[in-house]
Amino acid sequence: xxxxxxxxxxxxxxxxxxxxxxxxxxxxxxxxxxxxxxxxxxxxxxxxxxxxxxxxxxxxxxxxxxxxxxxxxxxxxxxxxxxxxxxxxxxxxxxxxxxxxxxxxxxxxxxxxxxxxxxxxxxxxxxxxxxxxxxxxxxxxxxxxxxxxxxxxxxxxxxxxxxxxxxxxxxxxxxxxxxxxxxxxxxxxxxxxxxxxxxxxxxxxxxxxxxxxxxxxxxxxxxxxxxxxxxxxxxxxxxxxxxxxxxxxxxxxxxxxxxxxxxxxxxxxxxxxxxxxxxxxxxxxxxxxxxxxxxxxxxxxxxxxxxxxxxxxxxxxxxxxxxxxxxxxxxxxxxxxxxxxxxxxxxxxxxxxxxxxxx
Amino acid sequence: xxxxxxxxxxxxxxxxxxxxxxxxxxxxxxxxxxxxxxxxxxxxxxxxxxxxxxxxxxxxxxxxxxxxxxxxxxxxxxxxxxxxxxxxxxxxxxxxxxxxxxxxxxxxxxxxxxxxxxxxxxxxxxxxxxxxxxxxxxxxxxxxxxxxxx
Numbered sequence: 303x304x305x306x307x308x309x310x311x312x313x314x315x316x317x318x319x320x321x322x323x324x325x326x327x328x329x330x331x332x333x334x335x336x337x338x339x340x341x342x343x344x345x346x347x348x349x350x351x352x353x354x355x356x357x358x359x360x361x362x363x364x365x366x367x368x369x370x371x372x373x374x375x376x377x378x379x380x381x382x383x384x385x386x387x388x389x390x391x392x393x394x395x396x397x398x399x400x401x402x403x404x405x406x407x408x409x410x411x412x413x414x415x416x417x418x419x420x421x422x423x424x425x426x427x428x429x430x431x432x433x434x435x436x437x438x439x440x441x442x443x444x445x446x447x448x449x450x451x452x453x454x455x456x457x458x459x460x461x462x463x464x465x466x467x468x469x470x471x472x473x474x475x476x477x478x479x480x481x482x483x484x485x486x487x488x489x490x491x492x493x494x495x496x497x498x499x500x501x502x503x504x505x506x507x508x509x510x511x512x513x514x515x516x517x518x519x520x521x522x523x524x525x526x527x528x529x530x531x532x533x534x535x536x537x538x539x540x541x542x543x544x545x546x547x548x549x550x551x552x553x554x555x556x557x558x559x560x561x562x563x564x565x566x567x568x569x570x571x572x573x574x575x576x577x578x579x580x581x582x583x584x585x586x587x588x589x590x591x592x593x594x595x596x597x598x599x600x601x602x603x604x605x606x607x608x609x610x611x612x613x614x615x616x617x618x619x620x621x622x623x624x625x626x627x628x629x630x631x632x633x634x635x636x637x638x639x640x641x642x643x644x645x646x647x648x649x650x651x652x653x654x655x656x657x658x659x660x661x
Numbered sequence: 662x663x664x665x666x667x668x669x670x671x672x673x674x675x676x677x678x679x680x681x682x683x684x685x686x687x688x689x690x691x692x693x694x695x696x697x698x699x700x701x702x703x704x705x706x707x708x709x710x711x712x713x714x715x716x717x718x719x720x721x722x723x724x725x726x727x728x729x730x731x732x733x734x735x736x737x738x739x740x741x742x743x744x745x746x747x748x749x750x751x752x753x754x755x756x757x758x759x760x761x762x763x764x765x766x767x768x769x770x771x772x773x774x775x776x777x778x779x780x781x782x783x784x785x786x787x788x789x790x791x792x793x794x795x796x797x798x799x800x801x802x803x804x805x806x807x808x809x810x811x
Binding site: 361365425426450 | 669680694695740741745754
């Protein structure tokens with residue numbers, strides 16, 4: 303029997319944009335067990351509800367993570383709106399949905415770049431990030447920020463986005479769609495890329511369900527579950543199918559995320575064509591009293607926001623459950639029995655967002 | 662087969678202009694809505710202090726005694742909440758990003774002389790009005806007391 307050794311992976315590693323540490327128990331080149339440990343970038347943002355009032359807390363919620371910033375802001379605001387029974391105007395809902403899908407686009411493109419970088423396809427990495435830059439420009443043009451949008455507020459959105467601007471965005475998205483198409487062929491048909499992805503990190507539907515996976519990780523294993531189908535915002539009016547694959551390996555996860563890029567572009571197109579006019583924010587009176595839990599579909603999977611308030615200016619408790627936290631158990635499962643050389647690819651394919659996980 | 666997929670893109674990149682700009686040599690063009698930093702028009706500001714109250718990070722200090730408006734740019738998060746709240750619209754969001762620095766400085770802006778005079782004039786008028794109202798109220802009280810004593 304080969305001797306066992308423990309090799310630390312992270313918190314600083316070339317494939318990791320953020321710090322996560324995994325102890326890999328190896329037997330020769332095979333990983334026998336993976337023990338993750340998190341907590342390098344805990345900032346205690348949930349505790350800040352004691353110091354920031356319920357309207358200022360939106361800015362804190364947005365800053366939980368730079369990539370899912372819109373979703374975090376929206377999730378918190380949605381919980382408060384439900385507690386205060388605020389009827390958000392239809393236009394605000396549509397604008398939020400468009401920005402949410404743009405966030406998904408930029409998050410998935412960022413992830414594709416990181417994946418290309420992880421398997422060493424440098425020019426593909428640069429190409430996906432070049433495409434993503436176009437979406438960041440749209441954010442800057444419509445909200446004023448490239449990463450932190452500060453456009454959500456309790457009751458609606460703070461700035462209206464003119465129809466002409468959105469139509470221009472849709473035209474730009476047509477170009478982006480064809481450019482992503484070229485990159486998608488490189489991801490899905492390239493034989494060298496396939497050897498790095500196919501059959502790596504296989505997760506069956508049963509395992510994915512039992513380990514509580516969410517998002518593209520769950521759908522790539524064959525379970526068709528998407529929180530957007532609950533019909534929050536205006537997703538009820540939009541016609542879209544859940545994108546899933548039955549294979550469950552790293553290639554399937556890439557395929558699902560690429561599919562979601564095209565799906566998001568289609569959702570934005572539908573939303574812009576159905577965009578109603580009118581107000582973008584509803585008046586807010588008084589302070590929240592009660593508790594609520596919101597579930598939304600972030601780019602990485604289902605995220606939950608729990609808010610408890612007691613009728614005062616400061617809310618009592620805010621709790622966020624992020625998708626990466628739910629996907630880490632599955633990561634330790636798929637790492638068992640894999641080759642040491644495949645570990646970086648698997649860590650990247652769960653799309654880890656550590657600053658969300660640790661807040 | 663595989664390697665050919667991306668060759669088109671690679672060739673296109675070889676013979677096309679770079680996507681990036683030559684930044685320090687070519688000036689960066691900001692978008693109209695870009696939130697860069699907060700500016701205050703000291704000709705319009707009335708030092709009401711709403712921006713200080715509404716700033717989520719406490720980056721703004723309004724000193725009514727010294728008639729100055731202070732901002733700590735390294736604490737400012739460019740959320741635009743002060744600009745939305747400003748009743749006189751003296752605050753605005755400028756597009757250029759906050760310049761870097763070696764220490765966390767505080768920028769202090771005194772009111773412009775014209776605005777100081779305007780505010781002093783307004784305060785004088787308000788004080789006169791208050792004094793007149795007080796005198797009128799006292800006269801009324803006296804008259805009522807006289808009626809009662811009669």
